[in-house]
Amino acid sequence: MKLVIGIVRPEKANDVLEALYRAKVRGLSMSRIRGHGGETDSVETYRGTTVKVELADKIRFEVGVSDNFVQPTVDAIAKAAQTGEVGDGKIFVVPVEKVVRIRTGEEDTAAVTPVLER
């Protein structure tokens, strides 16, 4: 089991969701974050105050997957989020020690395997 963390541009978030859906990846969370990955800073001026904005809005996806879903998940995020410009984001794959599905108490792979709703 791995936790795939994808940090992408906000305007690509919908494309990523769609790509994950098409890759049959179910069960994820996303959050709005601010981050910096080497892209050019934008300069903003509010009356006399000029600031360099070093942190850009990003969307962070977190997807817990069983091992054979790791590569499809990474591919889906990478393909959907790419523009080719600096600032497209990063994908981190980290090992997961334990997963528990709260509803049933199932653990690990069973916990990240989606169940079909009635």
Next chain:
Amino acid sequence: MHDFISFPGLLAAVTKDGIDSGATAWMLVATAMVLMMTPALGLFYAGLVRAKNALNTFMMSLGAMAVASITWGAVGYSLAFGKGNGFIGDLHFAFLRNVTNGPQAGLHIPELVFVSFQASFCIITAALISGAVVERMRFGAFLAFVPLWACLVYAPMAHWVWSSDGWLANRHVMDFAGGVPVEMASGFSALAAAVVVGARKDFGRQAVLPHNGVYALLGASLLWFGWFGFNAGSAFTTGGQAPLAFINTLLAPAATLSVWMLIDYLRGRKATAIGAATAIVVGAVGITPAAGFVSPMSAILLGALAALPAYTLIVWRPRTRLDETLDVLAAHGLAGFTGILFIGLFAQASWNLTGNGLLFGNPIQLGRQALAAGAAPVYAFAGTFVLLKLMSLVGRIRVHEADEGQGLDVSQHGEEAYTHGEGAILFRPLEPELEDAEERTPSAV
């Protein structure tokens, strides 16, 4: 029949120089009310777009206020109200040269007040078109578009119906407060602008939702308030048709709002707030050309009727490839069209002292109104289409795709509507040891 509408007393307060102080006071207030409608429109539009484009959207309205005002003073007023021919005015009043503080024929307010009042109409009409192209048109291109559009499309169309030698005025077309030059001009120009500028990259691909419904409601409500100046001010006096236009501006949008909420409820069991904001505008637009010409009960009927085509188009349009983003065509073009035609049926001389419509024994008026309702959309669409096509040959009129993704607030204005402050570093921090501002030397950045 309605003998309580009468003109006696109208001339009572007119001084030797032909100025009516009461009428002048009202027109000064009405002008300021209409001038407030453009920022109100900016607020309405800003609420309907995504957060990353809120400032740019508002700025398009303020930008129109900047350049359309100056255009109006320079040549716009003259092209609309100068003598000229049936199509467009001459340059007799260019740079307001021959404008005086005295009244024009038939009016009892200083011509300068008339110029200001008419300026406010030109400004908001130009600003309305921004609704079709928000979230992707370059700010500079829009600022260049507004003066050209004001001279080539707005001024001629105002001349047609409001100048004594306009070709529609000479055919006795009734347009009280701008069904032709304001509502149909903006609506069908918006359609052309949406076609030439093209759809947003996200249009039809992802859900694009209004980022602040309260702004939309507040903007629409302020528009309604300003519209009392817009319509009742179009009487150019406090008597005459002003009281009729005033109450019609209350009743018609109220009817549209009621019908709109009812349709919303019948379709989805919920009366929506964004729908209500839209309905206020649709109703006020519908009554604009008819405000001083139809009875209050006819105004209620017009308000109810105007809801139907506008609602239909607003539901249908997003299912097409046409990204006329904020539905200026439905709210202004179609509702203005409805209002202009409605006059031809329901105008009532006993209320307006001007003329009857078909239902009151004057069928030819419907033909005259139909002529205006046919000519205005064609000219507005064609004029705007050609103008923007020519502009797109000279330079870029829409932003690069990456800038569209980032949002136009940052790419066009270098600001965000909703700043976080996190990660923002002062560009040129004050050096603490230099307390006295005079000791600081300008440092290269």
